[in-house]
Amino acid sequence: MLESIDMSLVDWSRGQFALTAMFHWIFVPLTLGLSFLVAFMHTIYVRTGDPEWKRITKFWMKLFGINFAIGVSTGIILEFEFGTNWSNYSWFVGDIFGAPLAVEAILAFFLESTFIAIMFFGWNKVSKRFHLAASWLTAFGASLSAVWILVANAWMQHPVGTLFNPDLARNEMTSFSEVIFSQVAVNKFLHTISSSFLLASIFVIAISAWFLLRKREVLFAKRSTLIASVFGLITAIATIGTGDTSARIVARNQPMKFASMEALYEGQTHAPLVAIGAMRTDSTSYDNPQEEFIFKFEIPNALSYMVFLTPSGFVPGITDLVYGNKERGILSYEEKVKRGAVAIQTLRELKRAKERGDEVLYSALKEKFSDPVWLDTYFSNFGYGYYKDRKLTELIPNVKLSFYTFHVMVILGMHFLILSGIVLWLSLMNRWGKHKWLLWVALITLPLPWIASQAGWVLAEMGRQPWVVYELMPTLSAVSRLKPGAVQLTFWIFLATFTALFIAEIKILTTQIKKGPGGK
Numbered sequence: 214m215l216e217s218i219d220m221s222l223v224d225w226s227r228g229q230f231a232l233t234a235m236f237h238w239i240f241v242p243l244t245l246g247l248s249f250l251v252a253f254m255h256t257i258y259v260r261t262g263d264p265e266w267k268r269i270t271k272f273w274m275k276l277f278g279i280n281f282a283i284g285v286s287t288g289i290i291l292e293f294e295f296g297t298n299w300s301n302y303s304w305f306v307g308d309i310f311g312a313p314l315a316v317e318a319i320l321a322f323f324l325e326s327t328f329i330a331i332m333f334f335g336w337n338k339v340s341k342r343f344h345l346a347a348s349w350l351t352a353f354g355a356s357l358s359a360v361w362i363l364v365a366n367a368w369m370q371h372p373v374g375t376l377f378n379p380d381l382a383r384n385e386m387t388s389f390s391e392v393i394f395s396q397v398a399v400n401k402f403l404h405t406i407s408s409s410f411l412l413a414s415i416f417v418i419a420i421s422a423w424f425l426l427r428k429r430e431v432l433f434a435k436r437s438t439l440i441a442s443v444f445g446l447i448t449a450i451a452t453i454g455t456g457d458t459s460a461r462i463v464a465r466n467q468p469m470k471f472a473s474m475e476a477l478y479e480g481q482t483h484a485p486l487v488a489i490g491a492m493r494t495d496s497t498s499y500d501n502p503q504e505e506f507i508f509k510f511e512i513p514n515a516l517s518y519m520v521f522l523t524p525s526g527f528v529p530g531i532t533d534l535v536y537g538n539k540e541r542g543i544l545s546y547e548e549k550v551k552r553g554a555v556a557i558q559t560l561r562e563l564k565r566a567k568e569r570g571d572e573v574l575y576s577a578l579k580e581k582f583s584d585p586v587w588l589d590t591y592f593s594n595f596g597y598g599y600y601k602d603r604k605l606t607e608l609i610p611n612v613k614l615s616f617y618t619f620h621v622m623v624i625l626g627m628h629f630l631i632l633s634g635i636v637l638w639l640s641l642m643n644r645w646g647k648h649k650w651l652l653w654v655a656l657i658t659l660p661l662p663w664i665a666s667q668a669g670w671v672l673a674e675m676g677r678q679p680w681v682v683y684e685l686m687p688t689l690s691a692v693s694r695l696k697p698g699a700v701q702l703t704f705w706i707f708l709a710t711f712t713a714l715f716i717a718e719i720k721i722l723t724t725q726i727k728k729g730p731g732g733k
Contacts, residue, residue, distance in 0.1 A: 218689055225700040226298045226692045229707060231674075233291045235667060236711040240284025240718070242666050245359060245406060246413020246448075247277040248352035253440055255348045259341050269433055271336075272730035273417065274348075276722060278333055283718045287711065298700065302681055302691035308385045309375055309392060310365050317361035325354030356406060360393075363405055367398035369682050370673070371466050377592065379563055379582045384685070400462055404455035407448045408669065411629055412662035414445030418636055419659035420726055425646040426656065433730050439640045445633035453626055457519070463676075464520040464528070467683060469608075470676035472531045473615035475516060476505055480530040480538065486515035489620065492613050531612070535605055546597065546605045553598025556591040596685045607679055615676045618668040625665040632658060 251274045258266035292314065295303050303310070331339060331347035339347075368374075374391030375384045386392060418441045421434040464471040472478075475487055490509030514524035529543055537545030559578055566575040581587045600608060632655065639645040646652065677683060681691040 218692070219697055220689070222695060222697045222700060223689050223692050225697055225704060226695075227688065229298060229700055229704045230291075230294055232704065232707060232711070233287060233294060234670070234674075236715065237284065237287035237291050238667060238670060239663060239715065240280050240287065241359070242405075242409035242412045242662075243280050243416060244277065244284055245355050245409035246411070246444075247273060247280065247416070248348075248355045249410060250413055250417060250440060250444060251277055252345075252348045252352045253444070254437075255345050257440075259345045265432060265436070268730040269437055272433070272725075273437070274333065275725055278329075279718065279721050279725065281329070283714050286714065290707070298693050298695070299681075299691050300693040302686065304383055305686055305691070306369075306372075306384050306682055308383060309368055309372075312386060312389065313361040313365040313368075313393070317358050325351055325358060328354065359406060359409075360402055363402045364393050364398045366673075367395060367401045368392055370401070370677060371395060371397040372682055372685055377582060377595075379560055379579055380567070382560065382564075397462055397466065400455060400459050404452065404459050407451035407455055408626075408662075408666060410448040411445055411452050411633075412666055414441045414448060414633065415629060415655075415658055415662045417441035418445065418633075419656050422652040422655035423726070424729070426649070426652050430729050430731075431646065435640065435645060438636060438645055442633050442637035442640055445629065446637050449626070449630040449633050453630065456623070456626065461520055467677065468529050469531065469534050470610060470615065470672075471520075472529060472534065473610050473612045473676055474619040474672065476612055476616045477516070477528060477530045478505065478532050480528055480533040480541070482517060482527045483514050483524050484516035484526075484528040485511035485513050486519065487616075487620075488512050489624075490616075492616060531609060535609065546600075546608050549594040549597040550600050550605075552591045553594040553596060554601045555598070556595045557598040559591070594684065596680060596682070596687050596690075599687050599690050610676050610678045615672055618672040618675075622665050622668045622672065625661050625668075628658070629662065629665075 251270060254266060254270040254273060257263075258270050295310075328347040328350040331344065332351045335344040335347055372384070373395050374386060374388035376387045377383075378385050392398070417437050421438040421441070424430045424434040460471070460474075463474070472480075475484075476490075476492060477484065487506075488510050491507040492505055493507045516528055517524050517526040520526055520528055527541060529538065529541065533541065533543050535546050537543050537548065559581060563575060563578040563582075566578060582592070597608075635651070636645060636655065639648070639651075679687045679689065681688045
């Protein structure tokens with residue numbers, strides 16, 4: 214069945230979805246973080262009555278609105294692509310994936326869209342307290358919207374709370390609470406939200422630094438920076454903490470992704486963590502792991518401690534996962550492929566028995582899909598069965614890309630923590646703005662949170678490959694049966710459209726920033 218798939222179709226479909234997702238994520242984190250910063254500033258204005266805080270609130274609210282409006286358009290396109298480019302995926306997991314997206318549309322989006330109008334146009338038209346409530350409800354609506362999207366993505370990373378229906382060949386939800394409160398979902402939400410708040414904080418600090426460098430709106434810039442640096446320091450600590458927890462969760466649930474993040478080829482106890490390094494060889498090579506790095510600086514025992522909180526913990530490497538490790542109870546990919554092929558063949562035989570009206574065989578086969586032992590032995594490896602007669606190297610993600618995105622994200626996260634801490638200390642000492650070099654550092658840092666955020670998502674999605682639903686559905690079986698040319702055409706159309714939107718966003722934002730809080 215899979216031999217007939219044009220892999221260029223899979224690649225172009227993945228490329229189009231990645232293009233849309235990455236453009237969409239340019240706008241989302243700033244929307245999430247800036248909404249709460251605006252709500253905090255608005256609260257200070259209502260409590261103090263100081264007109265300067267009103268100017269500050271209205272300025273950042275205006276930038277939030279510009280970003281929100283452009284971000285919505287890319288999000289709508291992203292959801293349509295599930296049906297157009299990934300129809301097999303939508304069928305296979307629609308019962309689970311569709312529920313969080315439906316809740317997001319009905320509850321979160323309507324909450325957000327209702328109160329955002331009051332937030333922008335309610336000045337001097339509604340009471341101050343109701344207007345303030347609208348700002349907070351808009352902020353909570355944005356985060357609530359993110360909850361359901363991240364729950365759906367977390368389920369793809371770690372499918373729980375579902376049962377496979379062999380008659381329909383699709384997964385069906387058995388526990389909504391298990392899906393939304395899984396360890397992966399909770400951590401993904403906390404890490405994504407905290408990193409988005411951090412991005413918005415750096416954005417406000419950088420723009421404020423620009424005003425101070427030009428000696429414009431000094432009071433506005435200092436007050437904005439104080440709020441943003443407090444917000445930034447707290448969320449930087451939260452981002453690092455949730456990121457550390459995320460690494461442990463990945464190590465237990467997606468060991469191949471974790472091994473790729475550290476380019477760990479040979480499993481070991483007392484495993485060192487590569488703090489920084491440069492890789493040499495091809496990203497899917499695992500024959501000569503000792504030659505993988507041109508150079509590297511390692512922290513002894515740190516990787517084992519990160520996962521197991523003890524240096525004696527065994528961290529499996531890529532070769533352990535590919536070839537298996539009997540001593541550690543790790544099945545080889547070859548064995549998983551055989552077991553997955555049995556599950557797929559059983560499903561096919563059940564379908565044929567039903568079509569022939571062979572009730573005896575049909576009942577016997579269907580019982581297997583409710584047998585916990587059979588499910589654990591064979592169906593848990595269902596996705597691997599699609600790789601029968603294919604190269605096992607296809608089951609290894611891009612190691613080099615995983616390694617670099619992980620380390621870029623970590624290094625930049627530490628930079629944001631240090632910068633936020635220094636800026637807060639200087640703000641409290643009333644010395645922020647007196648060190649020109651630091652203002653330039655803050656300004657140059659402006660694009661870096663987006664790089665870190667995009668790197669995190671590239672790691673999350675590329676590191677999961679070749680799975681669209683981890684170990685249940687490979688990407689090559691999820692794609693719609695389209696002509697590659699049609700996907701290529703829409704790819705270039707979307708690229709041109711998104712580029713125009715991005716240029717428009719930058720132009721409108723820079724125009725408003727140059728006008729300052731006093732501009733119309």
